[in-house]
Amino acid sequence: xxxxxxxxxxxxxxxxxxxxxxxxxxxxxxxxxxxxxxxxxxxxxxxxxxxxxxxxxxxxxxxxxxxxxxxxxxxxxxxxxxxxxxxxxxxxxxxxxxxxxxxxxxxxxxxxxxxxxxxxxxxxxxxxxxxxxxxxxxxxxxxxxxxxxxxxxxxxxxxxxxxxxxxxxxxxxxxxxxxxxxxxxxxxxxxxxxxxxxxxxxxxxxxxxxxxxxxxxxxxxxxxxxxxxxxxxxxxxxxxxxxxxxxxxxx
Numbered sequence: 001x002x003x004x005x006x007x008x009x010x011x012x013x014x015x016x017x018x019x020x021x022x023x024x025x026x027x028x029x030x031x032x033x034x035x036x037x038x039x040x041x042x043x044x045x046x047x048x049x050x051x052x053x054x055x056x057x058x059x060x061x062x063x064x065x066x067x068x069x070x071x072x073x074x075x076x077x078x079x080x081x082x083x084x085x086x087x088x089x090x091x092x093x094x095x096x097x098x099x100x101x102x103x104x105x106x107x108x109x110x111x112x113x114x115x116x117x118x119x120x121x122x123x124x125x126x127x128x129x130x131x132x133x134x135x136x137x138x139x140x141x142x143x144x145x146x147x148x149x150x151x152x153x154x155x156x157x158x159x160x161x162x163x164x165x166x167x168x169x170x171x172x173x174x175x176x177x178x179x180x181x182x183x184x185x186x187x188x189x190x191x192x193x194x195x196x197x198x199x200x201x202x203x204x205x206x207x208x209x210x211x212x213x214x215x216x217x218x219x220x221x222x223x224x225x226x227x228x229x230x231x232x233x234x235x236x237x238x239x240x241x242x243x244x245x246x247x248x249x250x251x
Contacts, residue, residue, distance in 0.1 A: 001029075001030075001032070001053045001122070002032040002048075002052050002053050002054075003020060003031050003033055003052075003055075003056065004033075004034040004035070004048070004052045005017065005020075005033065005034070005037075006036045006037075006041060006045070006064050007035070007056075007058045007060075008037055008038070008058070008060075012058065012060075012109075013037055016056060016109065017035070019111055019114040019115075020033055020118075021033075022115075023111075023118050026115070034048060036067075041063075041064075045071070046070065049074040049075045049078070050074065052078050053078065053079065054078070054125055055078050055079070055080050056083060057071075057080060057081070057082050058084065059082050059083065059084040060085060060086075068082065072215075073227050076212040076213055076227055077146040077212060079124045079125045079128070081121055129144065129146065130146075131143065131145065132144075132191065132194065132196055134180060134182075134187075134190060136181065136182065138181065139180060141178060141180070143162070143178070145196055145210070146163075146212070147162050148162060148210050149210055149213050149226065149228060149230075150208060150209040150210060150213070150226075150232065151187050151208040152206055153184040153205065154179075154206075157179050157182075158179070158180045158182050158183065158184050158187055159179055160177060160179075160180065161177050184205075184206070184208055187208065188202070188208065199211060201214070201242060202238060203235070203238050204232065204233055204234060204235040204238060207232050207233070209224065213227050214226060217234070217246065218231065222234045222236075222239060
């Protein structure tokens, strides 16, 4: 598991790094620690973004807010925790889909408090690695939930649209989609039985979307906007519930 620290101030970075090392020793675990501490972090981090499980991002430097926004777009399943030595109006960072905000004094971070926060962040990261399994007479698939963007009903089939980073080998060719010989309602039942349905939202008779990939709602067009750049229609019957569920999910 990789933890990235975005912090310009040397003293705060050293404190966080010491706490992380102490945490790994006490829990007998391995963590890969990446640090981004200079003005070039906004561009250099993108090369590593998809490998980062947890991002600790300082808001004591204004540009890190943009890093959080980019991280949420590039790697929707990265667990983002902002921190600062002062209070923040959290509405300004909600678009990054932060998991938590912590107020830390820059010259003193209590190890026990840090350990409790890391326990929570690591649990959330592990949960994001859930796998959806589908079995039928002719098919058997195991797909990471984090790589499923949405399910789309297509006549007798359900098409699973996968994120571009996930390469699924089928008949010796690479594809960003998988076809299942089933109904969308059956997929909902399977997700529910596997405890995974909470991650997905039915926005239309034909679409079941992973909420981690939803970045906005266009009220005029009645569509949801995805991190992939796609817009999917929201049906009249699903519109109110879509707004309600998304508000509860992100706030």
